[in-house]
Amino acid sequence: MHRTGELYGQFKTLEQQKETATLGMWIFLITEVMFFGGIMLAYALNRHFYYPAFAAGSNTLSLKLGGFNTVVLLASSFTMALAVWSSQVGKKTLISIFLLLTILLGFVFFGVKYVEYSQKFHHHLVPGKKFDIFYCVNNPASCPDVAADELMEESNLLDEAKAADPDLNAHAQLYYSAYFGMTGLHALHMVIGAGLLFWLLKGSLAGRFTPQWNTPVDIVGLYWHFVDIVWIYLFPLLYLIDRHK
Amino acid sequence: MSATAAAPVKTLPEHHYLNATYGIRSWLLTVDHKRIALLYLVSVTFFFFIGGFFAMLIRLHLLTPSGYLLSADTYNRMFTMHGVAMIFFFLIPSIPAVLGNFFIPLMIGAKDLAFPKINLLSWYVYVVGAAFTLYSMVSGGLDTGWTFYTPLSTIYSNSAVAPAVVGVFITGFSSILTGLNFLVTIHTMRAPGMTWFRLPMFVWAHYATSIVMILGTPVIAITLALAGMERLFGLGFFNPAMGGDPILFQHLFWFYSHPAVYIMILPAMGVISELIPTFARKQLFGYHFVAAASLAIAVIGFLVWTHHMFLTGQSTYAALAFSFLTFLVAIPSAVKTFNWVATLYGGSISFDTPMLYAFGFLGLFLIGGLTGLFLGCLGTDIHIHDTYFVVAHFHYIMVGGAIMGYLGGLHFWWPKMTGRMYPEWLARIAALILFVGFNLTFFPQFLLGYLGMPRRYHVYPPEFQVYNVMSTAGASILAIGYLLPMIYLTWAAFFGKVAGDNPWPATGLEWKTQSPPLTENFEVTPIVTWEPYDFHNRPDLGLDAVASNGVAPAHGDD
Amino acid sequence: MSEQEHSEHIVPPSTYLAIILTLLVLTGTTVGAAFVNLGRFNIVVALAIATVKATLVVLFFMHAKYSPKRTKLIILAGIFWLALLLGMTLSDYITRVDYRGVRFPISQVTQQLPAQRG
Numbered sequence: 074m075h076r077t078g079e080l081y082g083q084f085k086t087l088e089q090q091k092e093t094a095t096l097g098m099w100i101f102l103i104t105e106v107m108f109f110g111g112i113m114l115a116y117a118l119n120r121h122f123y124y125p126a127f128a129a130g131s132n133t134l135s136l137k138l139g140g141f142n143t144v145v146l147l148a149s150s151f152t153m154a155l156a157v158w159s160s161q162v163g164k165k166t167l168i169s170i171f172l173l174l175t176i177l178l179g180f181v182f183f184g185v186k187y188v189e190y191s192q193k194f195h196h197h198l199v200p201g202k203k204f205d206i207f208y209c210v211n212n213p214a215s216c217p218d219v220a221a222d223e224l225m226e227e228s229n230l231l232d233e234a235k236a237a238d239p240d241l242n243a244h245a246q247l248y249y250s251a252y253f254g255m256t257g258l259h260a261l262h263m264v265i266g267a268g269l270l271f272w273l274l275k276g277s278l279a280g281r282f283t284p285q286w287n288t289p290v291d292i293v294g295l296y297w298h299f300v301d302i303v304w305i306y307l308f309p310l311l312y313l314i315d316r317h318k
Numbered sequence: 319m320s321a322t323a324a325a326p327v328k329t330l331p332e333h334h335y336l337n338a339t340y341g342i343r344s345w346l347l348t349v350d351h352k353r354i355a356l357l358y359l360v361s362v363t364f365f366f367f368i369g370g371f372f373a374m375l376i377r378l379h380l381l382t383p384s385g386y387l388l389s390a391d392t393y394n395r396m397f398t399m400h401g402v403a404m405i406f407f408f409l410i411p412s413i414p415a416v417l418g419n420f421f422i423p424l425m426i427g428a429k430d431l432a433f434p435k436i437n438l439l440s441w442y443v444y445v446v447g448a449a450f451t452l453y454s455m456v457s458g459g460l461d462t463g464w465t466f467y468t469p470l471s472t473i474y475s476n477s478a479v480a481p482a483v484v485g486v487f488i489t490g491f492s493s494i495l496t497g498l499n500f501l502v503t504i505h506t507m508r509a510p511g512m513t514w515f516r517l518p519m520f521v522w523a524h525y526a527t528s529i530v531m532i533l534g535t536p537v538i539a540i541t542l543a544l545a546g547m548e549r550l551f552g553l554g555f556f557n558p559a560m561g562g563d564p565i566l567f568q569h570l571f572w573f574y575s576h577p578a579v580y581i582m583i584l585p586a587m588g589v590i591s592e593l594i595p596t597f598a599r600k601q602l603f604g605y606h607f608v609a610a611a612s613l614a615i616a617v618i619g620f621l622v623w624t625h626h627m628f629l630t631g632q633s634t635y636a637a638l639a640f641s642f643l644t645f646l647v648a649i650p651s652a653v654k655t656f657n658w659v660a661t662l663y664g665g666s667i668s669f670d671t672p673m674l675y676a677f678g679f680l681g682l683f684l685i686g687g688l689t690g691l692f693l694g695c696l697g698t699d700i701h702i703h704d705t706y707f708v709v710a711h712f713h714y715i716m717v718g719g720a721i722m723g724y725l726g727g728l729h730f731w732w733p734k735m736t737g738r739m740y741p742e743w744l745a746r747i748a749a750l751i752l753f754v755g756f757n758l759t760f761f762p763q764f765l766l767g768y769l770g771m772p773r774r775y776h777v778y779p780p781e782f783q784v785y786n787v788m789s790t791a792g793a794s795i796l797a798i799g800y801l802l803p804m805i806y807l808t809w810a811a812f813f814g815k816v817a818g819d820n821p822w823p824a825t826g827l828e829w830k831t832q833s834p835p836l837t838e839n840f841e842v843t844p845i846v847t848w849e850p851y852d853f854h855n856r857p858d859l860g861l862d863a864v865a866s867n868g869v870a871p872a873h874g875d876d
Numbered sequence: 877m878s879e880q881e882h883s884e885h886i887v888p889p890s891t892y893l894a895i896i897l898t899l900l901v902l903t904g905t906t907v908g909a910a911f912v913n914l915g916r917f918n919i920v921v922a923l924a925i926a927t928v929k930a931t932l933v934v935l936f937f938m939h940a941k942y943s944p945k946r947t948k949l950i951i952l953a954g955i956f957w958l959a960l961l962l963g964m965t966l967s968d969y970i971t972r973v974d975y976r977g978v979r980f981p982i983s984q985v986t987q988q989l990p991a992q993r994g
C-alpha cells in the first residue's frame with residue numbers, strides 16, 4: 074500500500090484513518106484490561122483467603138515511595154494530556170517539551186521502583202526458597218535502611234499476623250507474588266510506553282505533528298493514560314491494606 | 319472452422335497480486351493481506367503435519383494393549399505436542415488467519431485490512447512463538463498435556479515446559495492482533511452500500527470470532543505468564559505449598575480455552591454459511607438469526623468454562639450454574655444448524671467438492687455438538703469425563719467441524735486465491751475418503767470412552783483392542799484424506815485449469831474482482847446495491863436460465 | 877463513517893488542570909481513608925475512590941466523554957467482561973465446600989507434598 078503524504082493507501086480520508094487508529098487503540102486497551110484482569114483475580118482470591126498475610130505484607134511496603142510514585146505518574150498523565158492538546162492546537166515546540174516532561178516523570182517512576190525492588194531483594198522478600206518475612210526483624214543489622222522504631226512496629230505487626238495465620242511465611246509469598254507480578258507487568262508496560270514516547274519525541278522534533286495529523290500522539294496518549302489507570306488501582310490494592318493499626 | 323466454435327480458452331489476468339512483485343523479500347516484507355494469508359497458509363500447514371505426525375505415532379502405539387512403540391514418558395510427550403501443535407498453531411489461526419485474512423477485505427470491498435503492517439507483524443509474532451515451541455519439541459518435548467495444568471507444569475515436570483509456554487504466550491499476541499485488525503476493518507473499511515446486514519455471513523462469523531480473540535486471548539496470556547514466572551522465578555499463585563490454588567490456573571486457562579473452541583468453530587460456521595447458499599442456489603434462510611447466533615455463541619461461550627472442571631472439587635453450586643449455561647450454547651448452535659437445513663430445503667443443490675465438505679460438517683458437527691451435551695450434564699460427566707468420549711467429542715467438533723470447514727473453504731476459494739481449478743473428481747473422492755476415515759477413527763472412541771477407557775494412558779485392557787484397531791485403521795485412511803488435497807491443491811495452484819472470475823457462481827463481492835485479485839483488490843471501489851446471497855436479482859451471475867426454467871425455488875425470499 | 881468524528885473536540889488545558897488537581901486530592905483522600913479503621917469497608921472506599929479517579933482519567937484525559945458511542949460501548953464491554961472473569965470465578969470459590977463440609981482454603985501447607993523436580 075502506498076502512502077500519499079500522511080494518508081495510507083488503504084484509507085480514503087484522513088478522518089477514516091484517524092477513526093480507525095483510535096478504534097484500534099481502544100480495542101487494544103480492552104485486551105489489556107483482560108490481561109491485568111487475570112492477575113487481579115489471583116490477587117482478589119488470595120487476599121480474601123489470606124488477609125492477615127496480605128495486611129502484613131502491605132505494611133512492609135514503603136507508603137512514602139508508593140505515594141510519591143502515584144503523584145509522579147498522575148503528573149505524567151497530565152503532561153501527556155497537554156502534549157496531545159499542544160498537537161491539536163499546533164504548538165510544535167510545546168509538544169516536544171511536554172513529551173520530554175512525560176518521559177522524565179516516567180524515569181523518575183522507574184528510579185523509585187528500582188529503589189523499592191532492591192530493598193525488597195535485600196530484605197529477603199522475593200518469593201522463593203530464601204523468602205523470610207521475619208528477615209529484617211531477626212537480622213536488624215542486615216537492614217540498615219529500616220529505622221529502629223519502624224522495625225519495632227513491624228515486629229509487633231508480624232507477631233500479630235503470625236498468631237492469626239500460622240503459615241504466614243507461605244501466604245506472605247502470595248502477597249509478594251501479587252506485588253511483583255502486578256508492579257512488574259505494570260513497569261513492563263511503562264517501558265513500552267517510554268519507548269513509544271521516545272518515538273513520538275523524534276517525530277515531534279522533526280515537526281511531523283500538526284492539527285490535521287496528530288494521530289500517533291493521540292493514541293500513544295491513550296496507552297499512557299491506561300497504564301496510569303492500572304497504577305491508580307495497584308496503589309491502594311498493594312500499599313494500603315490495613316494501614317490503620 | 320470448429321476451433322472458432324469452441325469456447326475461448328480462459329487465461330489468467332495479466333496483473334495480479336501473485337506476480338505484482340517477485341523475490342523472497344517481496345513476500346517476507348509484504349503488507350498485502352492476500353500474501354500474508356498465503357504465508358499463514360504455509361505455516362499452519364507445516365504445523366498441521368507436525369501435529370499429524372504425532373497423532374500417527376499415538377495411533378500406531380495404541381494398536382496393541384501393551385503399547386509396543388513408545389515408552390510411557392514418550393507417549394505423554396507425543397499427545398501433548400500433538401495437542402499444542404494442532405490447537406495453538408493450526409486450528410486457532412487456520413481459518414481466520416488464512417481465509418479470513420484473504421477474504422474479509424475482498425468481501426467488504428476494501429483495499430486491505432485497516433492495519434496492514436500489524437497484519438504482517440502478527441505473522442512474525444506467530445513465527446517467533448512457533449520457533450520457541452519447536453525448540454521445546456526438539457529439546458525433549460513437553461509432557462504436561464496441551465492444557466499445561468499446574469502444579470505439574472510449574473513444579474514437577476522435568477520436560478521442556480518453559481519454551482513451550484513462552485511460545486504459546488507469544489503466539490497469543492498474533493491472535494490478538496488478527497482479531498483487533500478484523501474488528502476495526504469490519505467497522506471502518508466497508509465499501510459504500512455494504513451495510514451491516516449486507517455483510518456475508520463469513521464476515522459476521524469473523525466479527526464474533528474476533529470478539530472472542532480480543533477478550534479471551536489476553537487471559538491465557540496472563541495465565542501462561544503467571545505459570546511461567548512460577549516455574550522460573552517462584553511466584554506462588556498456583557503452588558499449594560504456598561497456599562496457592564492449582565484450580566485457579568484451570569479457571570483462568572478455561573476462561574480462554576473454552577471460548578477458544580469458538581475461535582475454531584465460528585469461522586468454520588462462517589464458511590459453511592457461504593457454501594450452503596452458493597451450492598443450493600438459494601438465499602440463506604434467516605440471515606439475521608444466523609448473524610445473531612454467531613454473536614450469541616461468542617458471548618455465551620464466555621459463561622460456561624468450568625464445565626471442564628466439574629470433577630476438580632469446584633463448588634457444586636457453581637457447577638450447577640455452569641452446567642445450565644453450557645446447555646444454553648446449544649440454542650444458537652441449533653439455530654444455525656436449522657437455518658442451514660432450511661436453506662437446503664427446496665434449493666437446487668449441486669454436489670461440488672466444497673458442498674461435500676459442507677455436508678460433512680453438518681453431520682459431524684451435529685454429532686460433536688450433541689455429545690457435548692452429555693459432557694455438560696453433571697451426572698453423565700462423572701462417568702465419561704477424561705475418557706475417550708471426551709477425545710471423540712472434541713475431535714468431532716475441531717476436526718469434523720473446524721477442519722471440514724477449513725478444507726471446504728479452501729476448495730471453495732482456491733480458484734479465487736490461485737486463479738486455477740483443482741481436479742474436481744479427485745477432490746470429491748478425497749472428501750469422501752476424509753469423511754469415512756474420520757468416522758472410522760473417532761466413532762469407536764465414543765464407544766471406548768463410554769466403556770471406560772481413560773484418555774492419556776499409554777496402555778489399555780485387551781478387551782478395548784478391537785476399537786483401537788478400528789481407530790488406527792481409520793487414522794490411516796484419514797491421513798490419505800489429508801495428503802491428497804495438499805498434493806492436488808498445490809499442483810492446481812500451478813498447473814490447474816484457469817478458473818475464471820466466478821466459477822461457481824457465488825454472490826460475494828470477492829467474486830466480482832478478477833482471479834487471482836489485483837494487489838489493491840478492486841480497480842475501483844465497488845458500490846453495493848444488492849442483498850446478500852440474492853441469486854434471483856443478480857443478472858451478472860449468468861443464472862437467468864436456472865431461475866426461469868423453474869429449477870430454482872420460489873421461496874428464496876425469506 | 878460517522879460525521880461527529882469530523883470535528884475533533886479540543887479539551888482546554890484548564891480542564892486538564894482541574895482534573896489533575898482533583899486526582900491529587902483523591903490520592904490524598906485514599907491514603908487518609910486507609911488510616912481510618914472502617915473494617916470491611918476500607919477496601920470498598922479504596923476501590924470506590926480508585927474508580928472515580930480512573931473514570932476521570934478515561935472521560936477527560938482519554939477524551940471518552942467526547943468520543944463516539946462506539947468507544948463508550950467498547951469501554952463498557954471491557955468492564956463487563958472483566959466483571960465476568962472476576963465474578964464468575966469468585967462464585968466458585970465463595971461457595972466451595974468439600975465433602976467433609978470444609979470450606980476452601982484447606983490449610984495445605986501442613987500436608988506432605990511430593991518432591992519437586994530436580
Ligand SMILES: [Cu+2]
Pocket residue numbers: 575576579622623625626
Ligand atoms: Cu468447553
